[in-house]
Amino acid sequence: MLANKETTPCRSRLRVNDTVQVILGKGAAGRKRVLGEGEDAQDRQARGKILSINKEKGRATVEGVKMVYKHQKASRDPSQPNVGRIQKEASIALSNLMLVCPKCNAATRIGIRSEEYERAGGQKKIRRIRVCKKCGADIAERA
Numbered sequence: 001m002l003a004n005k006e007t008t009p010c011r012s013r014l015r016v017n018d019t020v021q022v023i024l025g026k027g028a029a030g031r032k033r034v035l036g037e038g039e040d041a042q043d044r045q046a047r048g049k050i051l052s053i054n055k056e057k058g059r060a061t062v063e064g065v066k067m068v069y070k071h072q073k074a075s076r077d078p079s080q081p082n083v084g085r086i087q088k089e090a091s092i093a094l095s096n097l098m099l100v101c102p103k104c105n106a107a108t109r110i111g112i113r114s115e116e117y118e119r120a121g122g123q124k125k126i127r128r129i130r131v132c133k134k135c136g137a138d139i140a141e142r143a
C-alpha cells in the first residue's frame with residue numbers, strides 16, 4: 001500500500017496565506033486558546049493564516065496556532081537577537097486543517113472548477129480554480 005509513498009505528491013489544496021481552521025490535534029478548538037476579553041466562542045476555534053507548507057512531510061505551520069517554546073542558545077550573530085525561550089509555531093498535519101472560506105467564513109472543503117481560457121497567442125489552456133464547497137465562491141490562490 002505504501003509502495004509509492006515517496007512519489008505521491010501532497011494532494012492538499014491549501015496554499016500559503018490561506019486562512020485555515022484546525023480541526024484535530026493539539027492546536028484544535030479549545031485546547032490551546034483561552035478566551036480573552038471581547039472574544040466570543042468563534043475565537044475558541046483555532047484559526048490562522050498558513051505561514052509555510054512542507055509538501056514532502058504534508059505539514060504546515062499556522063500563524064498563532066500550536067505555539068511551542070523553543071530554547072534558543074545565545075548567538076554571536078546580531079541578526080539573531082532572540083535568546084532563551086522564544087515562541088514559535090509547530091507544524092500541523094495538513095489533513096488536520098480546513099480552509100476557512102473568505103466569503104461565508106465557514107470551515108469548508110475545497111472544490112475545483114475548471115475554466116478554459118485563452119493565452120496570448122491563442123493557445124487554449126485549462127485553469128483550475130478553487131471553490132468553496134459550501135457557498136460556491138471562488139477562492140483566490142493568495143488572499
Ligand SMILES: [Zn+2]
Binds near residue numbers: 132
Ligand atoms: Zn464559502
